[in-house]
Amino acid sequence: MPSEVLVKPILRRRPPQVEHNYLNASRGMASWLLTKDHKRIAILYLIPITAMFFIGALYMALVRIHLMTPTGLLLSPDAYNKSFTAHGVIMVFFFLVPVVPAVLGNFCLPLMIGAKDLAFPRLNLLSWYLYMFGAIWAMTAILAGGVDTGWTFYTPYSSQSSHYNVALTMVGVVIAGFSSLATGLNFIATIHWLRAPGMSWFRLPMFVWTLYATSFIFLLAVPVLAIALILVIVERVFGIGIYDPALGGDPLLFQHLFWFYSHPAVYIMILPGMGIVSEVIPCFARRELFGYKFVAFASFGIAWLSFFVWAHHMFVAGISAYSALVFSALSFMVAIPSAIKVFNWTATLYKGSITFEAPMLFCLGFVALFTFGGMTGLFLATLGVDMHVHDTYFVVAHFHFIMVGGMVIAYMGGLHYWWPKMTGRMYSQWWSKLAALIIFIGFFLTFLPQFVLGYNGMPRRYHHYAPEFQAWNVLSTAGSSILGVGYLLPLFYLPYSLRHGPRAGSNPWRATGLEWQTPSPPPRDNFEVTPIVVRGPYQYPQGKAQHEP
Amino acid sequence: MLAELIFWTPGASTTAQQVDWLLLFLVLVCGSVGLLVAVLLFYFCIRYRRGRVPKELPPTKKPLLLEWGWTLAPLGPFAVMYVWGAHVYLTAYTPPPDATPTYVVAKQWMWKFQHPEGQREINTLHVPVGQPVKLLIISEDVIHSFFVPAFRIHMDALPGRYTSVWFQATQEGTYHLFCSQYCGTDHAGMTGQVIAMKPADYQKWLNFESDGSLALRGRQVFLKYRCLSCHSTNAHARAPVLEGLFGKSVPLKDGRVVKADDGYIRRSILKPSDQIVAGFDDVMPPFEGQITEEEIIAASAYIQSLEPGGTPSRVEDYPPPTKTPAIKSEDIDHAK
Incomplete structure (x- = not known):
């Protein structure tokens, strides 16, 4: 029983009265805002990123309520357009892209490789300030007048006829992008330089591998996004023709540049999520991760291929048929490393000794939803299907399966997995399992109907729609309200655990990673003695010992 | 009944049938693999839950064969999906000769159609059943997308460039037309209908209140913009004769050879300097901002219709004034 697991360490070890850890190492506002401790910076990220998530969700709540009737319930066309744009911009650039690297990555990476901190602690703090600056900047533009271009900012609409705070929002996005870029650089340097003695490349936990792959994408792709968006600003402000054909530009150039960033960005979002799942499943199955090297190289396969599939967003945008053929083939290729991962996670369960605490429930949910989402990606890579479902709700459903069903659920799994390490407290098992279940069910109800809507031809970003689409829209809205409840629950039981939760002990899940061998919460310098690593990351006891609680 | 609930947009074009078969194939293949993963997940979770000690417990092996097996196995079905999908796609974007x-001009937020026979319509497109219809699509402002779910086709309307798609309706009926590329405030209102009719009814509709063919309207454009001053059959003409030009290869001054299609004609009207025909000088003024997309389309249709000897002579259409018009007394009264 899980409760026994949690209680035993407490009984064995009397809780010390004053425990020195990173939370109580120093006091006062300044000690937080000027901290160079990666763990504190992770907490600094956690708060605004969570806020951004709920703001983004709120915008979508407006949209989903609005779409319950064919004529629309709540919003004027402009307000509707601004709402889905705000939802997309906030969720993609200020939640999904940074959340796992900046919160969980920041907190865990040094702990997992046995380092005292990231390679460049000051740069890490600077990343946080850049993120905050970018987020506040973009939110100001969104709240002050709104942006109505969609998160994709397609030209020439964004550079020519839409009249709101487009340029300002783009500046915010670019600034936040550089925050991610600095984090990526920091991670790469840390993984190269600061591994504990004995922590060879193939003893790295999979979460570290995926952060490593993600960091390369940050480094290579963010500058292109910056270029694409800055050129829009140049066109809007100085009237220099880059994308607008009336000024001699090419409207498709923007799509090429934008997706050259934004498709790899999809993998920025999903790869660390895959890393989390690769940590959690072995831990709760008491099994070594199946096919470690295959999973590690698959991460790099995904990162590498992700740069060569961007034009699959443009199959019906008037690109040449031959380039469509090439990009379709490459898009199928990127599905292979993803499939490798799914098969290996499933195989890890084989002959395990599985328990179902909240992190495991989230991660099993991830495998199911990611597999479903990934499969529908094959439909979109198939040219003959994409030419029908392009820009319909089918696409919306597909990428929400990956982004929400995959990424958000993996993040929830990771947050629940490392929460006792971050805070030293254990949350309610009952409530957290309930939340996992509600999110899973709510998610399916929200997005499954959208596949049906899409194949029957409902285009995305429609303020009002033909009456025959209503039933499935109502179902989707009903599902989203369940999903909303699921998201709100952790907002109560997680903070509640800070004060009232039982002390978690250093290793509540009996996991093998280095981060679990230091007290919870960890001391300021992570480890009292630099650990020496003598085995791989998932050496769970085999045989009979595996089944002992 | 259940099928109606989840799949109510019938395929009404030759392309639609192909897309639906392809979809069915994908659903079956992906569905069975997905089901396999789901069943294994469930089975493992129940079979190997804590407390159930299996009989033998070997240490984790590293079965390379299994790894490479499931790495390479997807390639087979992927290849089928890819080739089949590519075939459907190439068919949908390669019109039969x-x-x-039919010309489509998109603008915020309406669709304008021009049939070669002369009918013009807004937000409604009449098409004959059983005959291929090729669309040449262009936008006047931002990017739009022409989407008819029942035909399972999609094509973006780009500003500054023609794109093309074709379809052949198989059933009579009225179908949705949507703009599927977000284009601003009234994006959701940029909808219309496609009415597929029996060829005989379609012919009747074409003849009804027709005000002359598109080419005839193009002739008026041709004269209105004084194209004839240079593009004439006059021996000293400063510009090439346009008779029989359409579809030919045109050698340019800079050595390139381009095909004279709608896109070429459009560019040559708007920015003539970019493509000077070999043997001529850069004397034509750019018409960018002077002429509408619809006029360009009409002019292009006219040029397509021009057969040898078809260029009007200048005298015929605009006879030069021979004397000062006499002022009639009532005009003077009217002016008072």
Whole structure:
């Protein structure tokens, strides 16, 4: 029983009265805002990123309520357009892209490789300030007048006829992008330089591998996004023709540049999520991760291929048929490393000794939803299907399966997995399992109907729609309200655990990673003695010992 | 009944049937693999839950064969999906040679159609059943997308460039037309209908209140913009004769050879300096900002219709004034 697991360490070890850890190492506002401790910076990220998530969700709540009737319930066309744009911009650039690297990555990476901190602690703090600056900047533009271009900012609409705070929002996005870029650089340097003695490349936990792959994408792709968006600003402000054909530009150039960033960005979002799942499943199955090297190289396969599939967003945008053929083939290729991962996670369960605490429930949910989402990606890579479902709700459903069903659920799994390490407290098992279940069910109800809507031809970003689409829209809205409840629950039981939760002990899940061998919460310098690593990351006891609680 | 609930947009074009078969194939293949993963997940979770000690417990092996097996196995079905999908796609974007072009001009937030026979319509497109219809699509402002779910086709309307798609309706009926590329405030209102009719009814509709063919309207454009001053059959003409030009290869001054299609004609009207025909000088003024997309389309249709000897002579249409018009007394009264 899980409760026994949690209680035993407490009984064995009397809780010390004053425990020195990173939370109580120093006091006062300044000690937080000027901290160079990666763990504190992770907490600094956690708060605004969570806020951004709920703001983004709120915008979508407006949209989903609005779409319950064919004529629309709540919003004027402009307000509707601004709402889905705000939802997309906030969720993609200020939640999904940074959340796992900046919160969980920041907190865990040094702990997992046995380092005292990231390679460049000051740069890490600077990343946080850049993120905050970018987020506040973009939110100001969104709240002050709104942006109505969609998160994709397609030209020439964004550079020519839409009249709101487009340029300002783009500046915010670019600034936040550089925050991610600095984090990526920091991670790469840390993984190269600061591994504990004995922590060879193939003893790295999979979460570290995926952060490593993600960091390369940050480094290579963010500058292109910056270029694409800055050129829009140049066109809007100085009237220099880059994308607008009336000024001699090419409207498709923007799509090429934008997706050259934004498709790899999809993998920025999903790869660390895959890393989390690769940590959690072995831990709760008491099994070594199946096919470690295959999973590690698959991460790099995904990162590498992700740069060569961007034009699959443009199959019906008037690109040449031959380039469509090439990009379709490459898009199928990127599905292979993803499939490798799914098969290996499933195989890890084989002959395990599985328990179902909240992190495991989230991660099993991830495998199911990611597999479903990934499969529908094959439909979109198939040219003959994409030419029908392009820009319909089918696409919306597909990428929400990956982004929400995959990424958000993996993040929830990771947050629940490392929460006792971050805070030293254990949350309610009952409530957290309930939340996992509600999110899973709510998610399916929200997005499954959208596949049906899409194949029957409902285009995305429609303020009002033909009456025959209503039933499935109502179902989707009903599902989203369940999903909303699921998201709100952790907002109560997680903070509640800070004060009232039982002390978690250093290793509540009996996991093998280095981060679990230091007290919870960890001391300021992570480890009292630099650990020496003598085995791989998932050496769970085999045989009979595996089944002992 | 259940099928109606989840799949209510019938395929009404030759392409639609192909897309639906392809979809069915994908659903079956992906569905069975997905089901396999789901069943294994469930089975493992129940079979190997804590407390159930299996009989033998070997240490984790590293079965390379299994790894490479499931790494390479997807390649087979992927290849089938890819080739089949590519075939459907290439078919949908390669019009049969006998397809009649219908011109589509998109703007915020309406669709304008011009049939070669002369009918013009807004937000409604009439098409004949059983005959291929090729669309040449262009936008006047931002990017739009022409989407008819029942035909399972999609094509973006780009500003500054023609794109093309074709379809052949298989059933009579009225179908949704949507703009599927977000284009601003009234994006959701940029909808219309496609009415597929029996060929005989379609012919009747074409003849009804027709004000002359598109080419005839193009002739008026040709004269209105004084194209004839240079593009004449006059021996000293400063510009090439346009008779029989359409579809030919044109050698340019800079050595390139381009095909004279709608896109070439459009560019040559708007920015003539970019493509000077070999043997001529850069004397034509750019018409960018002077002429509408619809006029360009009409002019292009006219040029397509021009057969040898078809260029009007200048005298015929605009006879020069021979004397000062006499002022009639009532005009003077009217002016008072």
